[in-house]
Amino acid sequence: MKHFLLVLTGVAAFFIGKGQTVCPVIPLPVKAVKESGVFPMSAQTVICAGDASLQPLAVYLRGELQRRYQLPVTVGKKAGATTIYLKQSGKDTNVDAYTLIVNKKAITIAAAHREGIFNGIATLLQLSTAATSHGGVLTIDGWKITDAPQYAWRGLMLDESRFFFGKKKVLQLLDWMAFYKLNRFHWHLTDVPGWRLEIRRYPLLTTVGGIGNIVDSTAPAAYYTQEDIREIVAYAGLRNITVVPEIDMPGHAAAANRAYPAFDGGGTDRYPRFTFNPGREGTYQYLSDILTETAQLFPAGMIHLGGDEVTFGNAGWDSDTGITRLKQQHGLKDRKAVEDYFIQRMADTVLRLHNKVMAWDEIATATLPADSTIVCWWRHDKPEALAMALDKGYSVVLCPRLPFYFDFVQDSSHHIGRRWAKGAFNSLETVYNFSAAELPSVPGHASQVLGVQACIWTETVHNDNRLDFLLFPRISALAETAWTPADRKNFKGFTDRLKTQQQLYKQAGLYYFDIFNPGWHKESGKSADHYID
Incomplete structure (x- = not known):
């Protein structure tokens, strides 16, 4: 700023x-x-x-x-x-x-x-x-x-696998999070396009896996050194922000598999090299080594293991001899059972590192310790996943696509970005009006809901301006939804206060979406061919 x-x-x-x-x-x-x-x-x-x-x-x-x-x-x-x-x-x-x-x-x-x-x-x-x-x-x-806030978890997730922003932009984002009392920075550092976290035991993860982004698969390797990570974590900590790293597994592993193909579990024509191989014992030691270094860099007390969308690229598991043997040894009937087995083993590693396990809502089917597991419910069209997580006693962070995926367009006039069925999108007002109490499975489990989080996936984000445009002013609505009790909220009053905030955005040089003058900054960017979270 x-x-x-x-x-x-x-x-x-x-x-x-x-x-x-x-x-x-x-x-x-x-x-x-x-x-x-x-x-x-x-x-x-x-x-x-x-x-x-x-x-x-x-x-x-x-x-x-x-x-x-x-x-x-x-x-x-x-x-x-x-x-x-x-x-x-x-x-x-x-x-x-x-x-x-x-x-x-x-x-x-x-x-x-x-x-x-x-x-x-x-x-x-x-x-x-x-x-x-x-x-x-x-x-x-x-x-x-x-x-005092209504939620302890007031979060924002940034995907830097698809597009790498670098330290200066991340520090600026942390400043704005602190300004709005957001206190959890979920950092999506590994995925198909690139691996962005230096792991010294496996240097090829960054020198090879760090090559490319969503725009250019040959872009020079871009990643954060361990010194960068320590600086950013300390900067966040002073601002009351906990940084939660995500090491995505067993899917979304293509960048890592380019670097170390010995642990590749295969994929599909559309999503090659998509999974880690759960049928190779060496895979577990390899990933445990990575998680050990990660835990040393991030004092959050939790590590996010991903765990989502494994079905996009695990068809090859049916013909892998190692996985076939694993299924026979442990009585695993199908690919989902293999996925749960994998998650449970990697969760054991996280727990041995004295961290809690965090992952997307697909892991609700796994058997994990309730007092050490946090589920991010993201599939708004799968309320049964939220219900299962709550019924099992897991803590939950609410980040449903609608309204908390900020890669969705935010105005009816916008065309670059995602929409859901019948053109649904995530306007400022829908972000502001979200209420956990309206979710059928939450009553009776309110104490398990840690809070809410918005996610910025970067398929259509190819520069800082596009990030600003998607984030501001919706970050302010997220902040009030996370903090202020429902009986104190009023969208008209909020937008009155927002007029002041938009002056601050202008002074800070942000390329924000002006809800009062939508033509002030034009929508920019390039639509993605497909989206994979």
């Missing part, structure tokens, strides 16, 4: 009804009361962290104020002419809960946990975008905010 303008005309507050001022923050806080008076933030302002563990957050806030407004506030132990206090106190069981009080003397952000302090900082930074500036003083309106 580039520097924000210091004055946003006409966006300091919005009014609905007589005398009721609506907080200009996305996602909308649970409770926000407008207070009299304003806080004058200046070079004389001091950020005081009440505990040494909060010092990195104080430094982060100082850096953001400097970056956005060239405002040289300081971090210190003693109060200044005006002071921002970060205080860790209380015993709230919701780690993301916080209170924020802004008055003429001080700003106080208080929470029981570090995550809550960060969320309070994010809200303060959004309030600052509605402030006015004069003579080196940023004037922030008074507010008393008590807030």
Whole structure:
């Protein structure tokens, strides 16, 4: 994000009804009361962290104020002419809960946990975008905010196998996630087009498997080194974002199989080299080695194993002698049983690494430990998969294609991207109006629903502008759907607040879709011949 303008005309507050001022923050806080008076933030302002563990957050806030407004506030132990206090106190069981009080003397952000302090900082930074500036003083309106999200998991998935964006763009995306209090970055790093994660024990995964993308199968190898990964994970961690890596298996394995064909389980004419081979014992050690290095790079405490769409390329399993032998030894009656056996073995590896197992909803048929398994329900047309996962006691992240696949078009005038039956697409309003309570299998299992997540698959994304266009402003609707209780949500009120946000997009140089002026940025990109998630 580039520097924000210091004055946003006409966006300091919005009014609905007589005398009721609506907080200009996305996602909308649970409770926000407008207070009299304003806080004058200046070079004389001091950020005081009440505990040494909060010092990195104080430094982060100082850096953001400097970056956005060239405002040289300081971090210190003693109060200044005006002071921002970060205080860790209380015993709230919701780690993301916080209170924020802004008055003429001080700003106080208080929470029981570090995550809550960060969320309070994010809200303060959004309030600052509605402030006015004069003579080196940023004037922030008074507010008393008590807030906590409805979901602990507020996620975004980025597919970089099909198109590699690189570190600069990913860091920018993490900044916007933090701005909107999104806290899970699901990173799809391996798939058919390319392998994007350096594994030192198997260097060909990147030097050979990293060659190509969805546009050009001969593009030079592009991937993240382990040093890149550590930098990005640390950057995300400071912003209260957990990075969850996905190593897709046993399908979507073509890039890996180009590099190490000994573990190739075959495919089809349309999807060659699509699977790892579950009938070769060496496959399990090979993948265990990969998962071990992955776990060392990502402290998330969970690894996503993919597990989706294996049927696209596993027909060759029926004629593979090793797989035939495996079926006989373990009484596996068909390819689906072989798939479940494979997932269960690789899940055992993940569990031995002291990580939880995460995967797409096809794994609901496997037998896995309920307290260590997270299922991503993505097939909106397969509600039975969600019901099965919940009935088995698995935790669930809701990311159904409709409305959370952001590679779907977002406006009736758009033609590049996906649509579903009868032309269904994912507009800003459908993202905003999603409610888990309307899913038939959720009542009675609400405690198993960790949260929601949007996914950006990149078949039609061939540059940064196209990514921006698909993501903004739908990322803001995702944020409010993940955070704000249904009884506080109102699409009209949301779009009023969004007008401010779109000014920020413009200032940041994003190629966003303007819902108020759809012709502002033209749809660009190239339609895909087919989609494979």
